[in-house]
Amino acid sequence: MYITITPQKMGGSYSKSSADFVGYLEKENQGLDQEDMECFFNQYDNEISAEEVIREIDGNTAKLEKTEPRFYSITVSPSKYELGKLEHNNEDLKKYTRELMKDYVTSFNREINGRPITIDDIKYYAKIEHQRTFKGSDVQVKENxxxxxxxxxxxxxxxxxxxxxxxxxxxxxxxxxxxxxxxxPHQQAGKRIVQGMQKEGSQSHIHIIVSRKDASNRFSLSPGSKYKTSNVELNGKSVKRGFDRDSFFEKAEKTFDKTFGYHRNFAETYQARKDFIKNPKIYFAALMKLPTNEKALAFKIMGKAGVPMMPSIPVTQGQLAMKIFKGLRRGVEVAIKSSSIGI
Structure with a gap:
């Protein structure tokens, strides 16, 4: 599961409208008949038009400065292994999105009128896409x-x-x-992989646009807060603040696994990928302790993700030389970014 959270950004300042972003999300609908189009949805409705999304997001920006984003974009990209667990692709992804957004609100260390934030306090719209193209930052494109x-x-x-x-x-x-x-080195269907080429296989993923302001248009809810979770004294009162991204990403995995009965391999976990970048020694030590079948699948998953592999699989922890770690870290950072893992 690869998840990113990014703020709206258009040039040097934030645009007053979400129209350009919503228009971008409509790209797969171009040329399709109305009944074949993929509509936006939220927690309760399935048939939401692009026009309504723009109107609702743009109208929910009270007291925001030009230097503040009007909305955030969350991209959720299940792996091919996770997608393979779904029985009804679109309906299952919608179901998961609605559960995921409950995890999103519980990751805020905030209160509204003295109570925890609930799903009804946020304004969001989501859209499922089924195609992906290779980016210039993808390992395959870079190595080609x-x-x-x-x-x-x-x-x-x-x-x-x-x-x-x-x-x-x-x-x-x-x-x-x-x-x-x-x-x-990297080919698809007998052709050299280049930037802009459509990726083969199941590529279903979810785009979510969530308003910076709560549904009442009174309170600011920023998942981009530099504060993880803390309390601050304001006007003599203790006020909660912050958003715990680590908690959100970990909850997102657990919610998927519970919802669809998915057995998550070590290499697929958010914590493992985070350790891979920050402390590969710990990562490989844990990897080598896995049962043989789990270990083999982990290496397969890493290879499919474009993660550079060691020249030989180490047998003991002592073989994990630091000079190899440094080379791995550089390569892994590129692979992680190209796969849009939000950490």
């Missing part, structure tokens, strides 16, 4: 780039030869291009 650069240069040379500004053999250069295309 040297080949792409050479191919581009060869194609440029061919054009120059054909228009007479350069001497050379077009046939030889085309043969070289064919060879490079074949040797490119």
């Amino acid at each position: 780039q040297p080949f792409a650069t050479k191919i581009l240069q060869l194609k440029t040379d061919i054009r120059k030869i054909e228009n007479g500004t350069m001497a050379g053999n077009v046939k030889e250069k085309k043969t070289e291009i064919t060879k490079l295309e074949r040797e490119t």
Whole structure:
């Protein structure tokens, strides 16, 4: 499960409207008949139009400054293993989203009128998408780039030869291009993976747009708060503040597992991925203690995610050299970011 929480951002300041973002989320509906379109939904309704989402989000921004986001975007990307556990893709993802947003509100260390925040205190809209494309930050695209650069240069040379500004053999250069295309490390359906290429297989994921202000348009609820959970003295009163992202991500996993009876492998857990970046020694020590089958699946999952692997699987903790850790950390940070793991 890969989850990110990002603030609305348009250039140097925050736009007063959510129209551009909502329009972006409508991209998969382009060219479809009305009955085939994927509508927005929230905690209680399934058929919500883009126009209503824009109107409700834009109208819920009382007293926000230009330097403050009007809304936050939450992207939820189940892995292919998790998606494989769903029986009814769309309905199951909607069900999970509604449970997930309950976890979201309980991760706030805030109160409204002396009571904990509830699901009815937030204004959110969600949309399911079924397609993904490769980004420039994806490991596959980055590792293919040297080949792409050479191919581009060869194609440029061919054009120059054909228009007479350069001497050379077009046939030889085309043969070289064919060879490079074949040797490119990351391919899909026999073609070199490039930025913008649609990813094959099940790619269903959820986009959620949640208002910065509560449903009453009176209180600010920011999951981007720099405060995790704390109390502060304000006007002589103790006031709760903060949002616990770690708690939210961990709850999100447990909710999915409980809802769909999913057995989560060690390598799929938020805590494990976090340790992988911050303390790979602890990560690999825990990995090597797993039962053989669990360990094999963990390495398979890591490989599918584009996580760079060690040249050989260590047998003892003493073999986990720090110089390998440093190289792993650099590679893993790229893999984690390209997979949109929000930590």
